Amino acid sequence: MASLVLAEHNNSSLDEATAKTVTAAAQISLPVHVLVAGANCAGVAQQAAKLAGVEKVLLADDARYANFLAEPMAELVLAHASSYDAILAPATANGKNILPRVAAKLDVPQISEILAVESADVFRRPIYAGNAIQKVEAKGFKKIITVRVAAFAATPSGGNAAIETIPPADDPGRSRFVTENLSRSERPELTAAKIVISGGRGLQSKDNFALIERIADRLGAAVGASRAAVDAGFVPNDRQVGQTGKIVAPELYIAVGISGAIQHLAGMKDSKVIVAINKDEGAPIFGVADYGLVADLFEALPEFEKALDR
Amino acid sequence: MKVLVPVKRVIDFNVAVRVKADRTGVDLTNVKMSINPFDEIAVEEAVRLKEKGKASEIIAVSIGPAGAQETLRTALAMGADRAILVKHDGELEPLAVAKILKAVAIEEQPGLILLGKQAIDDDCNQVGQMLAALLAWPQGTFAAKVEIEEGSIAVTREVDGGLQTVSLRLPAVVTTDLRLNEPRYASLPNIMKARKKPIAEKTVADYGVDAAPRLKVLEVREPEKRRAGARVASATELVGKLRERGVI
Numbered sequence A: 001m002a003s004l005v006l007a008e009h010n011n012s013s014l015d016e017a018t019a020k021t022v023t024a025a026a027q028i029s030l031p032v033h034v035l036v037a038g039a040n041c042a043g044v045a046q047q048a049a050k051l052a053g054v055e056k057v058l059l060a061d062d063a064r065y066a067n068f069l070a071e072p073m074a075e076l077v078l079a080h081a082s083s084y085d086a087i088l089a090p091a092t093a094n095g096k097n098i099l100p101r102v103a104a105k106l107d108v109p110q111i112s113e114i115l116a117v118e119s120a121d122v123f124r125r126p127i128y129a130g131n132a133i134q135k136v137e138a139k140g141f142k143k144i145i146t147v148r149v150a151a152f153a154a155t156p157s158g159g160n161a162a163i164e165t166i167p168p169a170d171d172p173g174r175s176r177f178v179t180e181n182l183s184r185s186e187r188p189e190l191t192a193a194k195i196v197i198s199g200g201r202g203l204q205s206k207d208n209f210a211l212i213e214r215i216a217d218r219l220g221a222a223v224g225a226s227r228a229a230v231d232a233g234f235v236p237n238d239r240q241v242g243q244t245g246k247i248v249a250p251e252l253y254i255a256v257g258i259s260g261a262i263q264h265l266a267g268m269k270d271s272k273v274i275v276a277i278n279k280d281e282g283a284p285i286f287g288v289a290d291y292g293l294v295a296d297l298f299e300a301l302p303e304f305e306k307a308l309d310r
Numbered sequence B: 001m002k003v004l005v006p007v008k009r010v011i012d013f014n015v016a017v018r019v020k021a022d023r024t025g026v027d028l029t030n031v032k033m034s035i036n037p038f039d040e041i042a043v044e045e046a047v048r049l050k051e052k053g054k055a056s057e058i059i060a061v062s063i064g065p066a067g068a069q070e071t072l073r074t075a076l077a078m079g080a081d082r083a084i085l086v087k088h089d090g091e092l093e094p095l096a097v098a099k100i101l102k103a104v105a106i107e108e109q110p111g112l113i114l115l116g117k118q119a120i121d122d123d124c125n126q127v128g129q130m131l132a133a134l135l136a137w138p139q140g141t142f143a144a145k146v147e148i149e150e151g152s153i154a155v156t157r158e159v160d161g162g163l164q165t166v167s168l169r170l171p172a173v174v175t176t177d178l179r180l181n182e183p184r185y186a187s188l189p190n191i192m193k194a195r196k197k198p199i200a201e202k203t204v205a206d207y208g209v210d211a212a213p214r215l216k217v218l219e220v221r222e223p224e225k226r227r228a229g230a231r232v233a234s235a236t237e238l239v240g241k242l243r244e245r246g247v248i
Ligand SMILES: Cc1cc2nc3c(=O)[nH]c(=O)nc-3n(C[C@H](O)[C@H](O)[C@H](O)COP(=O)(O)OP(=O)(O)OC[C@H]3O[C@@H](n4cnc5c(N)ncnc54)[C@H](O)[C@@H]3O)c2cc1C
Pocket: A199, A200, A201, A202, A203, A225, A226, A227, A228, A229, A240, A241, A242, A243, A244, A245, A246, A256, A257, A258, A259, A260, A261, A262, A263, A264, A267, A277, A278, A279, A280, A283, A295, A296, A297, A298, B013, B037, B038, B120
C-alpha cells in the first residue's frame, strides 16, 4: 500500500528527523507520504515535498495543530490511517507523545525506536538501555513505528512531491496549550550536530559549564549533559543525553566529568569517535572511549582550548 | 479525587543485564528487581498530592508475576493506600497493559492516573498514551511539574526544545519524567504499616482482556561491543590526535 511519515517541524522549518524517518519508511512500504500538521506551516510542506522519493505531502494547516498536542494530532493521523499499511514518526518528544494514541485506537501494537529495518515486517530495536537488541516481527496488522533517527541516514533532497491540503480532524477539546519555555541557543541542535561536547557532575556548577561552551563554540559543537548535570541545574533539561534523554550519534562525542553510567552510554555509544576526560582512571566511560585523558578537567579544558588556537 | 498509579516490577537500574546464550531474552534469574524508577516518581507525586489535600486515595496497581507484590509493597510503604495485583506470567505488551489498566480505571473511577513515562526494561514509552487514548482522556506526558486546578490539571512537560505547559480537563493521564520530584525513602514504621495495607488479587481474565502478545520476538542479541581505545597524556596531545583523525 503506502507508508505515512508524521513530519517533525516547528511550523517554519522541517526538522532533519523527518528526512531520516522517510529513509526508514521507504524500506518498509512504498510510496512514502509525509503528513505536515501545524499552523501557518505551508513552508514546511514545501520543504517536505523536496525530499527525494516522497510521493505526496499532506498538509493540515490549522490553529489546533500549532503546538502539536497529542489529542488532536492523533485524531488527524487516524482520519487517514486506512490508506496506509505503515505509519511512522521520529522518536522525538512529539512522535513519542502522539503515536501510541494512534496505535491504541487502531488496536495494534507500536514498535518503539527502531534501529534497523530487516525486512518489511522485521525490525531491530533496543531494550534495557541498549544493552540488548531485540529483533521483532510484526505481521498481519498495520505497523505503527517510531524511529530512532540517529540510526538512519537522512533522505537527500531532489524530489518534487505534490502537496495536498487536507481538512483538520475533530479536536477532542480536553487539552489546551498554555505556554512554552524553549531554551534558545545559537549552537547546533544536539541530535543533528557533528560534534557534541557534554559535561557531567564533575563540572560542579552552572558557571563552570562556560569551559565547555567556549570549546563548543570553537568547534561548532552542540552542548550536552548527563542527568546529574541537568538535575543539579547546570544546564536545561533538553540537554540530557541518555536512555531517557536524547540519543546522539555524532562524528565526535566529548564526555567531560561524566562517569559513564549505562543510562548515559545508552544515549551516545554509537558516536563515531568518543573522547573521555575524567580524573578517575577507573571511570566506566573510558571503556567506550577511543581517546581517554585521565586529568582534572579544570586544567584539561583550558589547555584543550589553547591547543585549538595553535 | 482518587489517584491510580500503575507500577511495574523491573530489573534494578544498577544491574548490568546479560543476554541469554540461546538469544531468547535477558537473563533474569537471581537479579535484583525493583520498582521502575519512573513509577517511583509517580507514587511520590501521588503522595504529595494527597499531602496537599488534592488527592483522597492512592491505589497502586501492578500487572505481573507474584513477585510484583513486593513492588506494590514499596508503593504502599511510600504512602499508597491500597493495591491491586493483576497476576500474569509471561510477556505483556504495552497495549495489553493499557487495556487491563483501562478496565481497572473503569472500576475505580480515578480522577487522575499517574504512570511512569517509560519502563526501563522494554523502553517502550507507550502505556500512558495508549491508556489515555482508550479512555478518551487527555494526556500530559513527560511531566516535570503538575498542578491541580479547578476541574483541570496543568502539566509542564519536558519536550525536545525545553518545557511546554498544557492544561488538561480531568480526568486525565499524566506520565512522569525525572525532574518531577525526588522520591522519598520509606521509613521503617511506614514499611511495617504497609504490610497491613490490603492488596487485592486479580487475574487478567477477571477483566476480560486478551493479553496475548501480537509481536513475535525472533531474537535478542547483545549490542556490538565498543572497545576502549588509547590513553593520551595531555589535552594538547588529544587535540593532535583528533586533528590526525580528521574529526576537528
Ligand atoms: C531511570 C533512570 C534514567 C536515567 N537516565 C539517564 C540519562 O538519560 N542520561 C544520563 O546521563 N543519566 C541517566 N540516569 C542517571 C545515571 O544513572 C547516572 O546517575 C548519571 O549519568 C551520572 O551522571 P555523571 O556521570 O555526570 O555523574 P557521576 O556519576 O557523579 O560522575 C561524575 C564524574 O566526574 C568525574 N569528575 C569529578 N570531578 C572531576 C574533575 N575535576 N575533573 C575530571 N573529572 C572529574 C568523576 O571522576 C566522575 O566519574 C538515569 C538514571 C535512572 C535511574
